[in-house]
């Protein structure tokens with residue numbers, strides 16, 4: 719009997735992807751001895767759009783930046799399951815699709831402290847825990863409220879402390895808008911992609927992908 723594979727799933731809007739995301743994925747890969755981490759850019763991140771009151775960048779831009787950022791790591795790959803599905807992006811669909819694609823794999827869904835704390839607002843939350851183990855990574859500026867995750871079955875969730883990187887996509891977008899650098903906050907190729915397509919500069923609105 720062959721051993722089951724261990725696959726990390728890093729879901730995110732990645733607008734843009736930054737080194738906080740990459741370090742979280744790399745740390746969880748090492749901690750849990752994963753075979754690979756699949757990055758899954760959201761299609762329509764329904765909560766983010768509502769909360770931020772802004773349109774997220776076109777999915778193809780976010781997908782391509784994620785491909786560029788992960789290309790050098792042989793254990794990272796990018797999935798289109800969420801951007802190719804119509805309608806709002808729900809993790810329940812992400813995990814069902816990936817489980818169908820990889821029936822030989824145990825899935826580890828990777829989140830930051832902020833996302834994990836909100837998990838009970840996600841669609842079909844109770845069913846999520848049957849599909850994956852949830853890994854919450856520490857994130858500067860966000861406390862992991864034990865009460866918020868107390869109802870997750872204890873064998874289906876882990877908290878890992880990762881090197882603190884106080885980087886957010888919001889800050890990267892705002893810096894770009896102000897004409898400030900994002901070098902070293904995001905991979906070099908992503909800096910160049912953002913400039914080439916004039917993303918996050920409201921005067922120009924950016925390309926459509």
Ligand SMILES: Nc1ncnc2c1ncn2[C@@H]1O[C@H](COP(=O)(O)OP(=O)(O)OP(=O)(O)O)[C@@H](O)[C@H]1O
Pocket residue numbers: 729730731732733737738739742828829830831832833834855856857858883884885886887888889
């Ligand atoms: N610096 C970080 N450290 C640890 N986890 C992070 C960090 N930044 C993002 N994450 C986690 O990565 C996942 C995807 O994040 P997302 O793409 O929404 O980036 P973000 O920086 O939070 O974006 P925004 O600023 O636009 O809200 C989420 O689970 C989030 O908690």
Ligand SMILES: O=C(O)c1ccc[n+]([C@@H]2O[C@H](COP(=O)([O-])O)[C@@H](O)[C@H]2O)c1
Pocket residue numbers: 728729730731732758760763765766807808809810833839840841
């Ligand atoms: O399933 C849901 O209802 C749900 C609600 C909010 C966020 N998520 C997922 O959480 C991950 C991080 O989301 P975000 O919006 O912080 O980039 C991403 O994979 C989202 O699809 C999922």
